[in-house]
Amino acid sequence: MSGIGKGITTASIGKILKSRGFRVTAMKIDPYLNVDAGTMNPTEHGEVFVTEDGMECDQDIGNYERFLDENIPRENYMTSGSVYQRVIERERNLEYDGKCVEVIPHIPEEVIGRLDRAAKKARADFVLVEIGGTVGEYQNALFLEAGRMMRLQRPGQVLFVLVSYLPVPKMIGEMKTKPTQYAVRSLNAVGIQPDIIIARSVVPIDEPRKRKISIFCNVAAGDVISAPDVNSIYEVPVNFEKDELGKRMLEKLGMKSRKRDLVSWRGFVGRIRRTKKPVHIGIVGKYFNTGDFMLADSYISVIEAVKHAAWFCGRKPEITWLNAEQYEKNPAHLKELKHYDGIIIPGGFGSRGVEGKISVIQFCRKNKIPFLGLCYGLQLAVIEFARNVAGLKRAHTTEVNAKTPHPVIHTLPEQMVNIKERRMGGSMRLGAYTCEIAKDTKAAKAYGVKLVTERHRHRYEVNNDFRERLEKKGLVVSGINPERNLVEIIELKGHPFFVGTQFHPEFKSRPLTPHPLFREFMKVAIR
Numbered sequence: 001m002s003g004i005g006k007g008i009t010t011a012s013i014g015k016i017l018k019s020r021g022f023r024v025t026a027m028k029i030d031p032y033l034n035v036d037a038g039t040m041n042p043t044e045h046g047e048v049f050v051t052e053d054g055m056e057c058d059q060d061i062g063n064y065e066r067f068l069d070e071n072i073p074r075e076n077y078m079t080s081g082s083v084y085q086r087v088i089e090r091e092r093n094l095e096y097d098g099k100c101v102e103v104i105p106h107i108p109e110e111v112i113g114r115l116d117r118a119a120k121k122a123r124a125d126f127v128l129v130e131i132g133g134t135v136g137e138y139q140n141a142l143f144l145e146a147g148r149m150m151r152l153q154r155p156g157q158v159l160f161v162l163v164s165y166l167p168v169p170k171m172i173g174e175m176k177t178k179p180t181q182y183a184v185r186s187l188n189a190v191g192i193q194p195d196i197i198i199a200r201s202v203v204p205i206d207e208p209r210k211r212k213i214s215i216f217c218n219v220a221a222g223d224v225i226s227a228p229d230v231n232s233i234y235e236v237p238v239n240f241e242k243d244e245l246g247k248r249m250l251e252k253l254g255m256k257s258r259k260r261d262l263v264s265w266r267g268f269v270g271r272i273r274r275t276k277k278p279v280h281i282g283i284v285g286k287y288f289n290t291g292d293f294m295l296a297d298s299y300i301s302v303i304e305a306v307k308h309a310a311w312f313c314g315r316k317p318e319i320t321w322l323n324a325e326q327y328e329k330n331p332a333h334l335k336e337l338k339h340y341d342g343i344i345i346p347g348g349f350g351s352r353g354v355e356g357k358i359s360v361i362q363f364c365r366k367n368k369i370p371f372l373g374l375c376y377g378l379q380l381a382v383i384e385f386a387r388n389v390a391g392l393k394r395a396h397t398t399e400v401n402a403k404t405p406h407p408v409i410h411t412l413p414e415q416m417v418n419i420k421e422r423r424m425g426g427s428m429r430l431g432a433y434t435c436e437i438a439k440d441t442k443a444a445k446a447y448g449v450k451l452v453t454e455r456h457r458h459r460y461e462v463n464n465d466f467r468e469r470l471e472k473k474g475l476v477v478s479g480i481n482p483e484r485n486l487v488e489i490i491e492l493k494g495h496p497f498f499v500g501t502q503f504h505p506e507f508k509s510r511p512l513t514p515h516p517l518f519r520e521f522m523k524v525a526i527r
């Protein structure tokens with residue numbers, strides 16, 4: 001089922017194989033019909049991750065990048081929608097030579113073709129393919145079929161790993177293996193026998209239950225890998241190796257490790273465990289609530305970037321979710337922001353919570369609370385500054401108020417057409433663009449270089465018609481895109497740390513190399 005850690009499992013297996021000297025890449029298959037993840041509400045599907053080459057994809061691609069410390073290209077993400085779209089396109093182009101185009105084999109063949117292309121592009125020894133969804137549901141059946149076909153066509157080259165949840169019901173107090181047995185039966189029904197079973201549970205799986213799974217699910221007991229809940233996801237590769245997962249996988253493929261190098265990763269995991277002194281960061285957003293539950297998945301890369309930076313500075317990250325709308329209903333809540341060492345306003349869309357975020361920004365600016373604004377966070381910081389410092393009382397973004405007399409944030413001309421014709425899928429300013437850093441700024445101090453590239457996902461921009469006016473009042477534009485003269489970073493002088501970015505630095509933060517801006521923000525927050 002979703003949320004038990006298939007993404008982390010995939011990323012961890014990748015990490016292990018890489019540590020054993022192999023070239024690895026990872027792919028995600030999402031079974032829904034959306035062509036990419038860009039059109040989905042983050043409350044429903046979690047964060048939309050953006051690759052260097054501008055693909056809007058599932059958050060798991062972010063996990064792969066963070067664990068493998070490599071950029072994943074757009075080819076490594078597919079949905080049922082994108083696969084069908086391509087097959088139909090090819091049919092329209094007469095590429096099937098007059099044949100009847102059928103779900104089987106043409107859809108699985110398209111999938112297999114993509115796996116091969118990804119392998120080739122990465123020159124990979126291993127391609128890890130994560131199939132989203134649950135065994136037995138209709139939506140992913142064709143992807144399992146692709147896997148089955150591959151194993152048939154390439155004996156000894158394909159392994160199947162099942163990630164299964166073993167509940168420990170409170171009233172029984174015992175770990176139950178039955179759901180795993182049924183999952184394996186369902187897999188068997190589509191012609192697949194798992195080689196390895198990852199036993200996800202709150203606690204480590206014990207020997208009697210390993211034996212039980214072995215007998216009922218037709219795998220060796222040693223191929224049942226313990227995967228208990230952990231404090232930090234980064235412990236998972238280390239845990240898997242306790243059960244010799246890497247060795248077992250390689251043996252099945254008749255291969256040998258080329259080296260063993262998980263040293264720096266183990267060191268990092270050890271550091272995480274040892275840091276006790278906290279740093280308190282508040283994240284102000286709106287994609288939290290699903291029914292009675294709170295969801296942190298919508299901002300997963302931001303959270304991970306905060307953690308990387310905190311651990312780097314020797315602190316334990318304590319992150320609190322702050323709902324933007326509460327500051328609209330009751331401005332008295334603003335005072336509570338003083339309890340945090342730093343505040344982040346991440347990306348967002350639309351009008352809900354916007355005024356709340358703007359009042360949070362004003363509070364951080366006036367009370368000198370370290371502030372980092374990401375994308376919408378930058379845009380709203382510019383609006384706050386325009387309204388409350390530059391005297392443009394009705395300043396706004398045209399995203400929220402199309403008729404504002406002071407559109408300090410507006411669309412680029414090409415985006416007007418997209419919006420008017422409702423061409424919304426995959427049409428934002430996406431992926432990496434260069435940013436030139438201005439001298440003697442906080443950005444310059446953080447990056448230490450003049451030219452950087454950062455990843456984008458937005459339709460709106462700072463309006464250059466207002467730039468001079470805002471700069472005269474003290475807004476510092478510390479990063480611009482040189483090709484099109486677009487504002488990329490803003491900051492304030494005379495404030496310990498007040499920085500906004502039009503891009504999403506969180507996508508480029510890695511466990512052992514935190515993003516420079518998050519790192520600087522964290523240093524100042526701690527101070």
Ligand code: GLN
Nearest residue numbers: 347348375376458459460
């Ligand atoms: N809604 C804003 C835009 O489209 C910001 C997007 C974001 O925060 N990713 O420009």
